[in-house]
Amino acid sequence: MTFTHKHESQPGYEPRLRRIPLSSMRDQSPPNVQELYADVQDGQALIPGLRMGIGALTVQRWDSSYAAAGWTLYGADLTLDMGHPFGSIFYRNDADGRVLRVGVKWHPPAQQLEFPALHPSKPELTSDCSDEEVDVVVLDARSRIGVLVAANAQIGSFVATEESEDAILEASGLGLERLAEDDPRLARDA
Numbered sequence: 001m002t003f004t005h006k007h008e009s010q011p012g013y014e015p016r017l018r019r020i021p022l023s024s025m026r027d028q029s030p031p032n033v034q035e036l037y038a039d040v041q042d043g044q045a046l047i048p049g050l051r052m053g054i055g056a057l058t059v060q061r062w063d064s065s066y067a068a069a070g071w072t073l074y075g076a077d078l079t080l081d082m083g084h085p086f087g088s089i090f091y092r093n094d095a096d097g098r099v100l101r102v103g104v105k106w107h108p109p110a111q112q113l114e115f116p117a118l119h120p121s122k123p124e125l126t127s128d129c130s131d132e133e134v135d136v137v138v139l140d141a142r143s144r145i146g147v148l149v150a151a152n153a154q155i156g157s158f159v160a161t162e163e164s165e166d167a168i169l170e171a172s173g174l175g176l177e178r179l180a181e182d183d184p185r186l187a188r189d190a
Contacts, residue, residue, distance in 0.1 A: 066143035102141040
């Protein structure tokens with residue numbers, strides 16, 4: 001993320017610059033800075049209000065090329081349960097108004113997210129959508145949840161200290177010794 005101190009009235013200002021509220025910097029504002037902007041590229045979004053660092057971070061936006069043609073996202077009931085997305089995403093068919101609910105749940109034995117296509121109001125699989133319709137809508141849901149998970153992970157790594165990174169790696173079963181880039185043991189493994 002590149003930061004710049006340009007104002008809208010200054011030459012070189014581009015509309016892709018997004019203002020970072022100085023209030024989000026929590027007493028870490030450089031002296032004499034009145035406004036701060038982040039250069040947000042196409043396909044990125046600015047996430048303000050973080051509690052560490054400069055107080056904002058750019059993350060990748062959802063790619064609308066994964067949108068389910070003929071279906072409209074019209075609702076979501078989602079939470080993060082121990083870091084895993086859980087809940088439902090609702091889509092309405094543009095032609096006939098049918099509703100498809102895509103479940104989002106973590107499957108512990110397989111260690112992966114699952115996206116069952118469900119009846120809109122009953123705890124059962126859908127029966128009024130073709131396999132092709134289900135595939136298109138589930139891909140849409142997967143792509144949106146993928147961005148949600150990646151953005152949360154990026155924010156987590158942004159605010160993590162080395163101590164908390166070590167604890168996260170240990171909790172993940174990846175608590176290995178950290179080696180410096182010039183450690184001779186790395187040359188042996190290459």
